[in-house]
Amino acid sequence: MDATVTTDTGESVWGGGKEPLGASYGKMMIWFFIVSDALTFSGFLVSYGFARFKFMDLWPIADEVFTHVPFFHGNYPMYFVAFMTFILIMSSVTMVLAVDAGHKMKQSKVVFYMLLTIIGGLIFIGSQAWEWATFIKGDFGALETKGGRLLQFVDAETGQRAALADFALDLKEDRVRHESNAGLWYEREKAPTSYSLNEVLEGFKANPNILIRTEVLNGEGEKTLLDRGESLDKIKEATQVVEGANLIHNEYGTPMFADFFFFITGFHGFHVFTGIMINIIIFFNAILGTYEKRGHYEMVEKVGLYWHFVDLVWVFVFTFFYLV
Amino acid sequence: MSHDQNLAIFRGRLKFSSNVSKIWGVLILLSIVTTVEVVLGIIKPRALTHSFFLGMKVLNWIFIILTLVKAYYIAWDFMHLRDEKSALRRTIVWTPVFLISYLIFILLFEADYVFNTIHDGFVAWDF
Numbered sequence: 514m515d516a517t518v519t520t521d522t523g524e525s526v527w528g529g530g531k532e533p534l535g536a537s538y539g540k541m542m543i544w545f546f547i548v549s550d551a552l553t554f555s556g557f558l559v560s561y562g563f564a565r566f567k568f569m570d571l572w573p574i575a576d577e578v579f580t581h582v583p584f585f586h587g588n589y590p591m592y593f594v595a596f597m598t599f600i601l602i603m604s605s606v607t608m609v610l611a612v613d614a615g616h617k618m619k620q621s622k623v624v625f626y627m628l629l630t631i632i633g634g635l636i637f638i639g640s641q642a643w644e645w646a647t648f649i650k651g652d653f654g655a656l657e658t659k660g661g662r663l664l665q666f667v668d669a670e671t672g673q674r675a676a677l678a679d680f681a682l683d684l685k686e687d688r689v690r691h692e693s694n695a696g697l698w699y700e701r702e703k704a705p706t707s708y709s710l711n712e713v714l715e716g717f718k719a720n721p722n723i724l725i726r727t728e729v730l731n732g733e734g735e736k737t738l739l740d741r742g743e744s745l746d747k748i749k750e751a752t753q754v755v756e757g758a759n760l761i762h763n764e765y766g767t768p769m770f771a772d773f774f775f776f777i778t779g780f781h782g783f784h785v786f787t788g789i790m791i792n793i794i795i796f797f798n799a800i801l802g803t804y805e806k807r808g809h810y811e812m813v814e815k816v817g818l819y820w821h822f823v824d825l826v827w828v829f830v831f832t833f834f835y836l837v
Numbered sequence: 838m839s840h841d842q843n844l845a846i847f848r849g850r851l852k853f854s855s856n857v858s859k860i861w862g863v864l865i866l867l868s869i870v871t872t873v874e875v876v877l878g879i880i881k882p883r884a885l886t887h888s889f890f891l892g893m894k895v896l897n898w899i900f901i902i903l904t905l906v907k908a909y910y911i912a913w914d915f916m917h918l919r920d921e922k923s924a925l926r927r928t929i930v931w932t933p934v935f936l937i938s939y940l941i942f943i944l945l946f947e948a949d950y951v952f953n954t955i956h957d958g959f960v961a962w963d964f
Contacts, residue, residue, distance in 0.1 A: 534925040544929055555937045559944050566948030570956070576878070595875040599868065606864045609915050613856050660964040729963075734886060750964060821915045825908055832904040836878050837897045 543815045547822045550784075554826050557780060558833055561773040571662075571728035573766030574736070575835050577674075581647050594835050597640045598827065604633025605824040612817045615810025620799060623813060627796040630820065634789040641782045648774065651757030653677065654706075655764040656713060658750040663766055665726045666717075667738060677754070680723050681708040681716035706754040717748055728766055774834065781830055784823045791816050843919045846910075863914045870903050 534541070565572050576590040583593070611626035654677035656664040666675040686709055708716075717723055725744040729737045739747055755764045763771035795816050804810045844859050845852045846866075853859035877885070877896065885896035913919045918926050955962055 534928075535922045536925055544925075548929060548933055551933050552936060555933070555940060559937070559940045562941065563944045563948040566945055567951045567955070569949075569952050591875050591878050595871065598871055602864065602867050602871070605911065605915050606860055609860045610857065612917075613860065658964060660962060662963055727963075818916055821911055824915070825911045828904055828907045828911065832874075832900050836874060836900045 537811065539811065539815055540818075543818050547818060550822065551826075554777075554780070554829070557773075557777050558829060561777060561833060564767075564769045564773060568767050568769065570730050571767060572730070573728075573770045574730075574734075578648070578765045578770075579644070579835065580652075583643055591835065593640070593644070594831065597637055597644075598831050600633055600637050600640070601824050601827050604630045604637065605821050607633060608817045608820045612810070612814045615804070615813040618805070618810070620802065620805055623799045623804075623810060624796065627792060627799060627813070631789055631792050631796060634785055634792065634820075638782060638785050638789065641778065641785070645775075645778070648771075649757050649759065651755075651764050653764070654708075654754065654756045656710070656748070656751035657753050657755045657762060659752050660750075661768070662750075663728050663755070663764065664747060664751055665736070665764075667724045667726045669722045669724050669741075674726075675723055677708050677713055677716075677756070680720040681713045682719060684709075684712050684715060686711065706756050708754060710751065710754050713754055714748060714751070718745070777830060777834070781823070781826055784826070788816075788820050788823050792820065842917075846914065859914065863910050866910060867907055870907050874900060874903055 532538075536544070579594060580588045580590050581593065582589045607626045607629040611623050611630060614622035614626060653665065653674050655666070658664065666677070666680070667673070668675040668679070721741060723744075724741060725739045725747050727737045727739065727747070731737050753762075755762045757764060758771040758774075760772055760775065761768060765771070795813055798804065799810075799813070804812060842856050844854070844856065846859070846863070851862070853862055877899065881896065885899065886894050888895045890898055912930075918929065954960070
């Protein structure tokens with residue numbers, strides 16, 4: 514309560530120059546911004562929760578979506594995103610060290626730690642770009658039904674996921690691209706998939722080892738695997754081939770998953786990008802001695818608050834996208 | 838950080854000699870918590886994925902609680918809320934906590950209702 518009681522000072526508090534709550538104007542304002550920005554991110558994350566609760570029994574399993582690590586082949590869920598989390602926490606630590614050095618008026622240390630923070634941020638945002646590229650490119654490919662449900666394929670012998678390339682036939686179909694001068698009605702075409710629907714269907718019929726996996730989660734929390742008879746029946750519902758993910762189609766499951774992935778990690782990545790830009794400005798100001806002349810390094814502290822906030826948000830994104 | 842720095846965490850059970858050593862201590866704590874999360878996420882112990890509390894897997898509750906623990910230490914030590922006046926700290930923390938709790942409550946209940954409507958109603962979704 515010591516912060517808000519002003520009546521006992523015996524002097525006028527109306528003349529300005531007082532810092533309520535013991536924080537300067539700039540620091541109060543960055544906290545205002547962080548609180549409102551936290552509410553924006555909460556809106557995103559809670560609506561992600563809404564979509565997920567709505568599609569509770571067919572939401573994609575994150576461990577099966579994010580399985581790649583740069584320079585390594587194979588199935589490694591979690592490791593890469595754990596690395597990204599660690600990088601961001603590390604850059605938060607160097608930021609606190611910069612703030613601490615600022616309080617002690619050690620210019621060269623502030624500059625050094627700011628540089629490390631910027632490098633950490635760049636590594637993080639580069640990793641994020643790689644994660645996006647891998648997600649967009651896709652992994653195995655799938656079929657989409659008229660109702661927008663996904664049919665994925667499994668090799669019956671190994672129990673592993675089967676890629677379209679593993680069984681689809683090359684029927685040497687010469688696909689004629691629809692052009693505007695060829696008809697009265699013209700609709701812009703999507704980029705063609707590497708196999709046509711017909712090639713996948715024929716390949717599926719010719720290959721008795723391939724089974725269909727639907728989106729529906731069973732009691733064990735795994736995707737439902739159909740037997741061969743059910744699979745042959747189910748594949749009749751397919752209307753198109755899906756490879757990779759975008760805002761409308763998503764080979765990993767419901768398109769909502771991809772939409773929220775792009776919007777939430779994209780919004781967070783944009784914050785990281787902005788943070789790096791601001792950190793670079795502060796870095797050069799520190800080199801030029803701006804804060805030495807000013808007599809204090811409070812600007813480093815304020816920018817630090819923003820940078821930690823970005824880290825704080827990632828902790829939640831990490832939990833709700835990759836763990837839960 | 839206009840005041841003296843509070844160098845103790847865990848309600849005073851662990852005291853650090855300087856602000857820098859406290860920062861490294863908190864880093865170690867956050868790394869341990871993250872490692873526990875990742876290990877649990879990879880193994881997914883059956884005992885935790887098949888037991889439920891308030892309709893949610895116990896494993897997911899553990900993840901959410903560990904996340905809040907991490908958020909606490911980031912806000913208290915990295916954003917040095919520990920050293921701010923309690924009135925500022927309460928303003929910053931309780932306003933979003935109240936608003937977000939309300940948002941979570943209202944949206945997740947609604948989503949559960951929508952799920953039941955799709956699941957038990959006469960709406961075809963798998964075709």
